[in-house]
Amino acid sequence: MQYSIVIEPSPTGFGAYVPDLPGCVAVAESEEEARELIREAVEFHLESLREEGTSIPAPVVRVGYIEIRQAAWR
Numbered sequence: 001m002q003y004s005i006v007i008e009p010s011p012t013g014f015g016a017y018v019p020d021l022p023g024c025v026a027v028a029e030s031e032e033e034a035r036e037l038i039r040e041a042v043e044f045h046l047e048s049l050r051e052e053g054t055s056i057p058a059p060v061v062r063v064g065y066i067e068i069r070q071a072a073w074r
Contacts, residue, residue, distance in 0.1 A: 004061040005038050007031055019061040021045050 007016045013029040016038035024045040026037035049056055 001059060003042060003059045004063045005035070006063075007034050007038075016041075018042055018045075020057050020059050 003018050003020050005016055005018055007014055009031075010027075013027060014031050014034040016026045016028075016034040018024040018038065018041075021042065024038070024041050026034055026041045028034040028037050046056055
């Protein structure tokens with residue numbers, strides 16, 4: 001199973017979250033560490049849901065990119 005993650009820079013490091021798993025977040029000093037910590041957070045989050053008897057949400061968020069012509073920036 002693959003969940004989309006969002007990693008955002010901040011003045012003090014990086015934050016990461018999983019749109020399909022509300023409340024599943026991580027913060028770190030580097031992007032690499034944020035990726036590692038969000039993976040651990042997802043595993044912990046899913047384990048907690050299983051223990052509670054709550055169904056595991058299917059990943060539905062998709063991430064994509066669009067190209068914007070430079071003229072639109074102005």
